[in-house]
Amino acid sequence: MKTYRIALVPGDGIGKEVISAGREVLQALAGTANTFQFEFTHFDWGGDYYRRHGAMMPPDGLDALRGMDAILFGSAGDPEIPDHVTLWGLRLKICQGLDQYANVRPTRILPGIDAPLKRCKPEDLNWVIVRENTEGEYSGAGGRVHQGHPIEVATDMSVMTRAGVERIQRYAFRLAQSRPRKLLTVITKSNAQRHAMVMWDEIAAEVAKDFPDVTWDKELVDAATARMVNRPSSLDTIVATNLHADILSDLAAALAGSLGIAPTGNINPERVYPSMFEPIHGSAFDIMGKGLANPVGTFWSVVMLLEHLGEIHAAQRVMCAIEHVTANPELHTRDLGGEATTAQVTQAVCAEIRSAGKPGQAPSLA
Numbered sequence: 001m002k003t004y005r006i007a008l009v010p011g012d013g014i015g016k017e018v019i020s021a022g023r024e025v026l027q028a029l030a031g032t033a034n035t036f037q038f039e040f041t042h043f044d045w046g047g048d049y050y051r052r053h054g055a056m057m058p059p060d061g062l063d064a065l066r067g068m069d070a071i072l073f074g075s076a077g078d079p080e081i082p083d084h085v086t087l088w089g090l091r092l093k094i095c096q097g098l099d100q101y102a103n104v105r106p107t108r109i110l111p112g113i114d115a116p117l118k119r120c121k122p123e124d125l126n127w128v129i130v131r132e133n134t135e136g137e138y139s140g141a142g143g144r145v146h147q148g149h150p151i152e153v154a155t156d157m158s159v160m161t162r163a164g165v166e167r168i169q170r171y172a173f174r175l176a177q178s179r180p181r182k183l184l185t186v187i188t189k190s191n192a193q194r195h196a197m198v199m200w201d202e203i204a205a206e207v208a209k210d211f212p213d214v215t216w217d218k219e220l221v222d223a224a225t226a227r228m229v230n231r232p233s234s235l236d237t238i239v240a241t242n243l244h245a246d247i248l249s250d251l252a253a254a255l256a257g258s259l260g261i262a263p264t265g266n267i268n269p270e271r272v273y274p275s276m277f278e279p280i281h282g283s284a285f286d287i288m289g290k291g292l293a294n295p296v297g298t299f300w301s302v303v304m305l306l307e308h309l310g311e312i313h314a315a316q317r318v319m320c321a322i323e324h325v326t327a328n329p330e331l332h333t334r335d336l337g338g339e340a341t342t343a344q345v346t347q348a349v350c351a352e353i354r355s356a357g358k359p360g361q362a363p364s365l366a
Helices: 015-031 047-053 061-066 083-097 162-178 196-208 221-230 242-255 296-309 312-326 342-356
Strands: 002-011 036-042 070-075 102-108 126-132 136-145 153-159 183-188 215-220 237-240 263-267 275-279
Touching (some): 002 015, 002 083, 015 070, 015 296, 015 342, 047 083, 061 083, 070 083, 070 296, 083 275, 102 242, 102 296, 126 242, 162 183, 162 237, 183 196, 183 221, 183 242, 196 215, 215 221, 221 237, 221 242, 237 242, 263 296, 275 296, 296 312, 312 342
Parallel strands (some): 002 036, 126 237, 183 215
Antiparallel strands (some): 102 126, 102 263, 136 153
C-alpha cells in the first residue's frame, strides 16, 4: 500500500480549524481505500511559534518539508504581528524556498451556491487562474533608507526574469491546452509598465507559437476586472503576474460565492520539491475558535493535492462529496448565508466519502 507523507502547517487563526478538518477528510478517504494511506507530520509554525522563538518557522524548516509528498497549509496572519513578517516569514518563504512557481486557483460556481452575478450560469464561470508565484511584484527586492527622517525612501522592485516568465507562460499554455475550450487570456499592464510587462507580452507571443491549438488573447488587468463581471463566459484559463493574479483570483472567488470556498495549489511542476495546497482565505481572527470557518476551500485544496499525487479517482470522490454538501443550503456556513458550523460541514463531507466508498457501491462522480 502506498503511503503519502503529508505535512500539515495550520499557521494562524482559522487555519488551525480548517487544516484539522482537511485531515479528517483525508483520513475518511484513506479509511475507504485499499491502495493508499497518509502519514501526517504536524508543524506548529506561525504566530504562536513567532512569539516563542522570534521567527515564524525554524531556520531548517524547509529541510523538514523537502522529504514530504505534499503540504497542506492553513493561513498566515496574526493581529499582533506585522503582516509582512507573517507572510514573508512563513508562506512566501515556503513558496520561494521550494520553488513553487506556479500558483493555480480554479474557480467555479459550486452546486447550491447563490453567486452574486445575475445572468451568470454556472457554466459561464469556470476558470483557472495561473499566478506567477516566486518573483514579479512579490520578489522581495527593495529596501528603505533614511528611516524615520523626512527624506526617507522605500522601494519595492518588481523583478521579472526571462526564465521565470517563460516557465509560467508555458505552464499556463499547457494547462489551457488540457482543458476543453483550449482558451487562454494573458493579463498585462504593458501600456503603463513599459519594460518588464512588455517583456511579459513578448514572451507570451513566443510561447504561443508552440501551442497552435490554444486560442489566446491579451487583456489589461484593469479591463480584466470588468470582463470577469460583464463577460465571464469569455474567460477560461488566465495567466497573470504575482500581484495581478493575487487580486483577480480574490475577485473570482467572490464572484463564485465566497472566498471561503476557493482553493490554491502552489506547484513545483518539476516535482523537485513538494507542492503546497491551501485555501485562499486569510486567518480571519474575528471568527477564530467560533466554529464558523468554511472548510470547503480546504477540502477543494485537498482535491488538488490528490490530483497532484496522481490519485485522480480519490480526488473525484472528494469533489463529488463537496458538491453534494454545498447543494444542501442547510450545510452552508455563514459566509454563504447559512448557519452551519465548520464541524457540521466536515462531518457531512466525511459521511459522503464513507458512503460512496462502501464495498460494492460505486461512487457517483457526477
